[in-house]
Amino acid sequence: MPLYRITVAYDGTHFEGWQFQARPASPGKNAPRTVQGVVEGALLRLAAGAPVRVTGAGRTDAGVHAWGQVASFDLPREMDVAALGSALNGLLPADIRVLSAAAAPPGWNARRSATSKLYRYELDLGPVRLPTRRHYAGYHRGALIPERVLEVAALYRGRQDFAALASAGSTVTTSVRTVFRSAARFEPDPLTGDPQGRLIYEVTADGFLRKMVRSMVGGLLSAGSGARTADDLARALKAGNRGLWPPPAEACGLTLVWVAYSPPPPLAPLA
Amino acid sequence: MPLYRITVAYDGTHFEGWQFQARPASPGKNAPRTVQGVVEGALLRLAAGAPVRVTGAGRTDAGVHAWGQVASFDLPREMDVAALGSALNGLLPADIRVLSAAAAPPGWNARRSATSKLYRYELDLGPVRLPTRRHYAGYHRGALIPERVLEVAALYRGRQDFAALASAGSTVTTSVRTVFRSAARFEPDPLTGDPQGRLIYEVTADGFLRKMVRSMVGGLLSAGSGARTADDLARALKAGNRGLWPPPAEACGLTLVWVAYSPPPPLAPLA
Numbered sequence: 201m202p203l204y205r206i207t208v209a210y211d212g213t214h215f216e217g218w219q220f221q222a223r224p225a226s227p228g229k230n231a232p233r234t235v236q237g238v239v240e241g242a243l244l245r246l247a248a249g250a251p252v253r254v255t256g257a258g259r260t261d262a263g264v265h266a267w268g269q270v271a272s273f274d275l276p277r278e279m280d281v282a283a284l285g286s287a288l289n290g291l292l293p294a295d296i297r298v299l300s301a302a303a304a305p306p307g308w309n310a311r312r313s314a315t316s317k318l319y320r321y322e323l324d325l326g327p328v329r330l331p332t333r334r335h336y337a338g339y340h341r342g343a344l345i346p347e348r349v350l351e352v353a354a355l356y357r358g359r360q361d362f363a364a365l366a367s368a369g370s371t372v373t374t375s376v377r378t379v380f381r382s383a384a385r386f387e388p389d390p391l392t393g394d395p396q397g398r399l400i401y402e403v404t405a406d407g408f409l410r411k412m413v414r415s416m417v418g419g420l421l422s423a424g425s426g427a428r429t430a431d432d433l434a435r436a437l438k439a440g441n442r443g444l445w446p447p448p449a450e451a452c453g454l455t456l457v458w459v460a461y462s463p464p465p466p467l468a469p470l471a
Numbered sequence: 472m473p474l475y476r477i478t479v480a481y482d483g484t485h486f487e488g489w490q491f492q493a494r495p496a497s498p499g500k501n502a503p504r505t506v507q508g509v510v511e512g513a514l515l516r517l518a519a520g521a522p523v524r525v526t527g528a529g530r531t532d533a534g535v536h537a538w539g540q541v542a543s544f545d546l547p548r549e550m551d552v553a554a555l556g557s558a559l560n561g562l563l564p565a566d567i568r569v570l571s572a573a574a575a576p577p578g579w580n581a582r583r584s585a586t587s588k589l590y591r592y593e594l595d596l597g598p599v600r601l602p603t604r605r606h607y608a609g610y611h612r613g614a615l616i617p618e619r620v621l622e623v624a625a626l627y628r629g630r631q632d633f634a635a636l637a638s639a640g641s642t643v644t645t646s647v648r649t650v651f652r653s654a655a656r657f658e659p660d661p662l663t664g665d666p667q668g669r670l671i672y673e674v675t676a677d678g679f680l681r682k683m684v685r686s687m688v689g690g691l692l693s694a695g696s697g698a699r700t701a702d703d704l705a706r707a708l709k710a711g712n713r714g715l716w717p718p719p720a721e722a723c724g725l726t727l728v729w730v731a732y733s734p735p736p737p738l739a740p741l742a
Contacts, residue, residue, distance in 0.1 A: 209662075211602035265603050267662040295602045331482035331566045332536050332726070336603055391480075391538040391728065455603070457662065 201274040204284060205304040210235050211295040212265040213335045213452070219259045235260070235269075235296060242291035243273060246284075250276045257310045257459040258317055261411065263451035265336070268299070270459040272310035310459070316380060316404050318458040319413045321449065323399040323421070326389055338417065338453030343396060344424030346386060351430040352423045353384040353401065355437060356416055363440035365415035367448070372409060375440075379405040384420060399424075402457075414448035422446035472545040475555060476575040479540045481506050482566040484606045484723070488533040489540070506531070506540075506567060513562035514544060517555075521547045528581045528730040529588055532682065534722035536607070539570070541730040543581035581730070587651060587675050589729040590684045592720065594670040594692070597660055609688065609724030614667060615695030617657060622701040623694045624655040624672065626708060627687055634711035636686035638719070643680060646711075650676040655691060670695075673728075685719035693717035 216232035220240065224231050231237065236254055243252035257270040279287075285301035292298070322337040324330060329339045356379050363375040381404040389397020401417055422428045428446065436444035487503035491511065495502050502508065507525055514523035528541040546555075556572035563569070593608040595601060600610045627650050634646040652675040660668025672688055693699045699717065707715035 209599070209602050211605070267601065267603070289599070294600075294605055297599045297602055299599050328480070328560070328568045328570050329565075330538065331480050331568055332538070332607055334482070334565055 201276060202278050203272060203274055203304040203306060203308060204279070204281070204301060205270060205272045205308065205310060206285065206288070206301045207299040208235070208239070208269045208271055209267050209297050209299055210265060210269065211335075212260060212263050214295060215262065217260055217262040217264065218256050218269070235266075236271075238292065238296060239271065239288075242288055243275070245291055246279075246287055247276050255310050257314045258408070258456045259410075260454075260456055261414075261451050263335075264454045264456065265452075266456040268458045269456050270310045270314070270461075272304055272308060313461055314407075314459050315462045316406050316460045317408065317456065318381075318402060318404045318460075319408070320455045320457045321399075321401040321403075321413060321417045321453045322455075323401070323417065323449065323453055325396060325398060326392070326394065330391075335452050337398070338450040340399075340421055340425065342425070344399060344421070345426065346396065346424075348426075348430060349384050349399065349420045349424040352419050352433055353382045355419075355430065355434055356382040356403065360437070361440055362409055362412055362437070364437050364442055364445045365412045365419075366409040366442065367411040367415075368442065375409055377405050377407050377409065377412070379403060382416075411448045413454055414451065415445060417449035417453070418446040421449060472547060473549050474543060474545055474575040474577060474579060475550070475552070475572060476541060476543045476579065476581060477556065477559070477572045478570040479506070479510070479542055480538050480568050480570055481536060481540065482606075483531060483534050483536040485566060486533065488535065489527050489529070489531045506537075507542075509563065509567060510542065510559075513559055514546070516562055517550075517558055518547050526581050528585045529679070529727045530681075531725075531727055532685075532722050534606075535725045535727065536723075537727040539729045540727050541581045541585070541732075543575055543579060584732055585678075585730050586733045587677050587731045588679065588727065589652075589673060589675045589731075590679070591726045591728045592670075592672040592674075592684060592688045592724045593726075594672070594688065594720065594724055596667060596669060597663070597665065601662075606723050608669070609721040611670075611692055611696065613696070615670060615692070616697065617667065617695075619697075619701060620655050620670065620691045620695040623691050623704055624653045626690075626701065626705055627653040627674065631708070632711055633680055633683055633708075635708050635713055635716045636683045636690075637680040637713065638682040638686075639713065641681055646680055648676050648678050648680065648683070650674060653687075675731075682719045684725055685722065686716060688720035688724070689717040692720060 218235045220236040221232045252273050254271045254273045281301040285298045288298045324337045324339050359378040361376050384401045386396045387398045388395050489506045491507040492503045523544050525542050525544045552572040556569045559569045595608040595610050630649040632647050655672045657667045658669045659666050
């Protein structure tokens with residue numbers, strides 16, 4: 201069967217995350233609305249009723265957004281890739297958009313073939329949470345100490361065991377990951393011009409544990425607000441003790457921006 | 472009765488605009504949800520059942536957002552202004568936030584006392600509409616010619632009759648307004664880095680006709696996409712003929728950013 205890959209953007213606000221969940225949260229309710237489930241529903245119609253299983257590069261949580269999620273799937277028949285992207289956008293709701301579509305080589309898999317992923321977290325600071333940003337940025341009331349935030353961002357770089365940042369009940373075989381880039385910066389508040397109006401954190405790694413980026417931001421926040429020192433966090437990271445790590449930041453500030461493959465696939469954006 | 476002023480931010484997505492509408496759109500329905508109506512509802516509770524009428528600086532349309540709307544109202548009793556802001560935020564939904572509150576001098580009026588207003592319009596360009604931006608930016612599929620956009624932005628500057636840009640059925644006594652600043656610029660697409668990923672248009676004037684900013688952006692779009700020339704638009708503006716003017720841009724891209732007063736009021740943001 202021919203294999204395809206698509207790049208997908210979505211607004212995670214009204215999704216219970218990426219991954220398909222068959223079971224309703226309580227009896228009599230519908231199955232949770234997930235990005236994978238909605239994309240598979242659209243492909244089911246496109247494939248004239250043949251069920252299509254979609255693999256996503258990153259299993260984003262409820263409320264997490266994507267600008268560049270990548271997904272792969274088999275179709276029962278060959279399709280023109282431009283037509284595939286347009287047809288999917290015709291079937292998908294406005295909170296999911298296909299940005300590009302391409303044929304993939306045999307054996308290619310959006311998750312296993314990925315070499316790195318870039319996540320971005322936006323955190324608004326200041327006295328009041330701006331309504332237009334409430335679904336697209338985390339929020340911390342008050343300022344952060346920039347040097348401490350940068351110090352903790354530097355802690356995350358390199359190949360190390362991130363067990364302290366994994367969510368409870370994780371079943372992965374190893375919690376060692378390589379962080380290629382971990383960069384925090386401040387942007388001005390668009391209304392007041394306050395130079396520390398927002399914290400933007402971007403992180404690229406060969407893989408992420410569940411809630412790892414949100415736990416990383418939890419660490420930035422904890423040190424930046426003075427609750428912990430960078431040394432405290434360095435020790436907790438080294439000890440691999442989840443109980444010592446600050447809580448993860450809110451989901452809504454997180455966006456899966458980019459997934460890298462080697463070699464990069466020849467992706468034509470939709471015309 | 473003591474007079475107060477507040478600065479208010481809101482997400483216009485789920486509001487039928489600023490202005491209170493008593494009548495339901497159809498029999499059996501509730502009255503439309505408006506920002507003024509919701510703020511007055513919160514003040515009614517704060518004033519222990521005494522109805523409070525709120526005057527807003529700008530009557531934003533359905534779907535239009537605000538970072539710095541200003542409103543004034545009388546209260547039946549004196550209130551500490553910090554307590555007023557916090558109490559209102561406790562009663563208001565998350566899509567409206569009070570950013571600051573202050574006492575106002577007798578006779579002061581958020582609408583009549585305003586000397587100028589700054590509106591901002593964001594328009595996303597590119598092949599696909601990004602889901603996370605669909606309620607916060609207008610959208611145009613494809614590129615715009617920057618020189619033409621800037622040429623039309625320059626047309627709007629100065630004191631002139633904007634009758635061509637007024638919405639139908641307007642009942643204002645004069646359509647002459649003074650535009651102090653009219654500035655268009657392009658910002659990169661955050662995902663692809665395309666330097667013309669977004670158009671940002673900011674305009675400051677002593678007042679605006681209904682749908683005037685959206686009509687201004689309609690003009691930028693029309694010239695930028697090549698549908699009209701700047702000369703066409705200059706002639707239509709001079710002739711004051713609404714029928715010759717391109718349609719207004721979508722509401723969701725527009726934000727009321729700032730309202731200026733002279734002298735500027737001593738506004739302490741909420742601690």
